[in-house]
Structures are given as structure tokens and as C-alpha cells.
Amino acid sequence: xxxxxxxxxxxxxxxxxxxxxxxxxxxxxxxxxxxxxxxxxxxxxxxxxxxxxxxxxxxxxxxxxxxxxxxxxxxxxxxxxxxxxxxxxxxxxxxxxxxxxxxxxxxxxxxxxxxxxxxxxxxxxxxxxxxxxxxxxxxxxxxxxxxxxxxxxxxxxxxxxxxxxxxxxxxxxxxxxxxxxxxxxxxxxxxxxxxxxxxxxxxxxxxxxxxxxxxxxxxxxxxxxxxxxxxxxxxxxxxxxxxxxxxxxxxxxxxxxxxxxxxxxxxxxxxxxxxxxxxxxxxxxxxxxxxxxxxxxxxxxxxx
Numbered sequence: 001x002x003x004x005x006x007x008x009x010x011x012x013x014x015x016x017x018x019x020x021x022x023x024x025x026x027x028x029x030x031x032x033x034x035x036x037x038x039x040x041x042x043x044x045x046x047x048x049x050x051x052x053x054x055x056x057x058x059x060x061x062x063x064x065x066x067x068x069x070x071x072x073x074x075x076x077x078x079x080x081x082x083x084x085x086x087x088x089x090x091x092x093x094x095x096x097x098x099x100x101x102x103x104x105x106x107x108x109x110x111x112x113x114x115x116x117x118x119x120x121x122x123x124x125x126x127x128x129x130x131x132x133x134x135x136x137x138x139x140x141x142x143x144x145x146x147x148x149x150x151x152x153x154x155x156x157x158x159x160x161x162x163x164x165x166x167x168x169x170x171x172x173x174x175x176x177x178x179x180x181x182x183x184x185x186x187x188x189x190x191x192x193x194x195x196x197x198x199x200x201x202x203x204x205x206x207x208x209x210x211x212x213x214x215x216x217x218x219x220x221x222x223x224x225x226x227x228x229x230x231x232x233x234x235x236x237x238x239x240x241x242x243x244x245x246x247x248x249x250x251x252x253x254x255x256x257x258x259x260x261x262x263x264x265x266x267x268x269x270x271x272x273x274x275x276x277x278x279x280x281x282x283x284x285x286x287x288x289x290x291x292x293x294x295x296x297x298x299x300x301x302x303x304x
Contacts, residue, residue, distance in 0.1 A: 001139040001160040002180075003172040005035075005126075007043040007231050015055070018045040019084045019092065019110050022194065027090040029124035029172060031195050038090070039126055041171050046128040046168060052094060052190065056081075076113040078104060083192070090194050095127075097135040097189040101214040105184065116298075120144075122221050124175040125195045127165060132189030134165035137180040140211060144176035147207050149255070150291030152298070153216045157209060165191055179209060203253050219255070226259040233263040241267065254288040261289050265296075275301050 013021075021041045028034040032193035077153070097113065098104040110116060120142070129288035139160040147155050157179060164185070165171060175182075175196075206221035229247065232240035240263070261281055268274040278301075281293030297303035 001141065001163075002127075002174065002178050005039045005170045005172060007036075007039050007170050007207060009043055010047065012047045013041065013044040014048065015051050015092075015220060016046065016081060019087075022090050022092075023087055026088060027074050027126070027194055027196050029174065031128075032039075035126075035172065038194055039172070041169050042126050042128050043168075043191060046130050046170075052081075052130065055083075059088055069262060075174055078108045079114075084198075085128045089197055091197065093193050094130065097132070097185040097191065098217050099187050100184045113182070115184055118211045118217075119220055120177070120179045120207055120209075121173055121175055122204040122206040123196050123198075123285065125173050125193050126170060127173065128170045128192045129165045129167040130190045130192045132167065132187050133186045134167060134169075134191070135185045136162065136164045136183035138156045138162045138183070138211075139182045140179040140181075140209075141177055142179060147216060148287040148291050149207065149216060149219065150258070150288050150295055151216060151218045153291055154214055155209065155216055157211055160192060165189075172255040176204065176238070179211075183210065204253070205255055222259070225256065229256070230263045230266065231258050233267050248289075254286045257284075257286050258292050260294070262296075271300075275303075279303075 016298055017043050022038060025037045026034060027038040039153050081094040081096070083094055085091065098103070105113075118138075118140070126143075139162065140157040140158050141160055142155050147153055164221070204221070205219050208217045208220050209215070210217045227243060228302070233244045234240070236243070244260045244263050248257055248264060251257050251260065261277075265274050265277045275297065278293040278296050281289050284290050294303075
């Protein structure tokens with residue numbers, strides 16, 4: 001379960017002060033001093049009961065009657081309000097958590113809010129309850145190093161309890177350990193987050209889980225490189241296929257090896273070719289590629 005951090009302070013700081021402090025000290029969830037420093041700054045920002053409302057009002061006033069800027073983004077979405085630009089090791093955001101009967105849920109559905117989607121994170125982050133009663137979560141833990149990461153892989157998910165993020169509470173979600181299934185808040189709620197960033201983050205997988213059957217359901221963190229690889233095999237001719245074949249065998253990232261293997265399968269002219277391709281993957285050096293090929297054969301061809 002995410003760590004509940006006991007941060008006792010009544011001090012209040014502005015958003016600019018919070019960003020400035022984090023800019024000086026950074027945020028490293030694995031360093032106790034850095035963690036406490038960032039958590040204290042987040043708690044003091046959460047104690048500021050006016051900054052977010054003032055920020056939203058200013059934005060609404062700025063766009064009133066301005067058809068060119070309305071709906072242009074500006075760091076806002078159905079769920080997320082960006083509070084800072086990505087910096088050296090962090091960025092800040094506010095997350096909106098509507099209740100089941102809220103207009104946001106009726107118009108957007110639950111998908112933009114990740115409700116009822118069991119998942120972990122490939123980054124650590126701090127969160128503080130800011131407004132409302134807070135979203136609910138069923139919490140699990142697992143050992144990231146014990147899984148290869150292919151869809152359908154059994155995983156030991158340990159149920160840790162159900163609770164909600166209370167207003168004023170600060171929690172640390174740990175990368176590759178904490179899994180949660182978020183449920184709608186009882187009424188509209190907002191949390192504040194400090195998101196940890198690092199250059200290697202994109203090479204670590206984030207999973208969605210089948211908690212009922214104790215399995216990995218799929219990878220959530222496919223990135224730009226994965227998409228470009230599929231485009232290269234589709235539009236890059238023989239050079240694209242050659243590059244994918246090289247990646248499938250020798251890329252240092254097992255996930256890219258798996259993506260390359262799937263990209264090559266997508267270019268097969270018929271299902272027999274695809275089946276032969278996935279069967280060949282059963283002897284691949286990568287456990288991730290082997291597992292994914294086993295899953296695809298079972299899903300599409302009924303093979304064990």
C-alpha cells in the first residue's frame with residue numbers, strides 16, 4: 001500500500017514557492033531527505049485553500065469570449081490541470097476525481113479518470129488530498145522483478161486493503177510496487193501530485209492487471225518508439241523490416257524486442273505466416289517475447 005507520510009505543518013506556501021523549492025531540491029522518492037523535503041512542500045501547498053480556485057478563475061476569465069483560446073488545452077484536460085512545466089526531476093499537477101453521478105462522468109465516461117482499471121506506475125509520485133472526500137482505492141502490492149511482463153502472465157498480487165485519499169493527507173505511491181484500483185469519489189474531489197521524472201523511466205513498463213485471476217492484463221506504457229517501430233515496418237520497406245528484425249533479436253530493451261516481434265507479425269501476409277512467426281518466438285532468448293508469443297498463439301490460434 002502507498003506510504004502515508006506524517007507531515008505536520010500548518011504553513012502555507014504559494015504555487016510559485018512550491019515550484020521554486022522543488023526546483024532547488026528536486027524530488028527523489030528513494031532518498032529520505034529529498035522525499036521529506038518534497039512532501040513538506042506539497043503539504044504546505046495543499047494548506048493553501050485559495051491557489052487552485054484562483055488559478056481556475058483566472059483561466060476562465062482569460063478565455064471568456066475568446067473563441068480562439070477556448071478549448072485550446074493549456075495544460076487542462078477532463079482530469080488533469082498542469083501546475084508546472086516538467087523540470088529536472090519533477091512536475092506538479094492537480095487531478096480531478098468526479099463522483100459517479102457527476103456531469104464529467106456522464107459526458108466523458110470513466111476511462112479518462114482511470115476508474116476501475118487496476119494498474120501500477122513506472123514512476124513514483126507524491127499525492128495530497130486537496131478538495132473533497134477523495135477517491136477510493138483497492139490496494140495491492142507485487143514484486144516487479146519477479147515478472148517478465150507479458151499479457152496473461154501470472155503475478156502474485158497481495159491485497160493490502162481499501163481506503164480513500166483524505167483531505168490534507170500525503171501519500172507516496174512507489175514505482176513498480178503499489179497497484180491500485182481507483183473508485184469514484186463520493187463527491188467531486190481534487191488531489192495534488194508531485195510526479196518524479198527520470199531519463200530511464202520510458203524503458204520501464206507500467207502494467208494493467210487482472211486482479212480477479214492474478215495476471216498481467218497488458219502494458220500501459222507503450223511509447224513513441226514502439227509506435228514508430230510499427231510505422232517503420234509498414235512504411236519503411238525492406239529497410240524498416242530489417243531494422244525491426246535487428247531490434248527483435250538484439251535491442252537492449254526486452255519490451256522493444258517484443259514490440260519488434262509484434263510489428264513483424266503484423267506484416268505477415270496471412271494467418272499461417274503469423275502463426276509460424278509466433279511459434280518461432282517461443283524459442284526466443286527473451287522471457288517477455290516468449291510469453292507474449294505464447295499469449296498471442298493462445299488468443300488467436302487456440303494453442304497452448
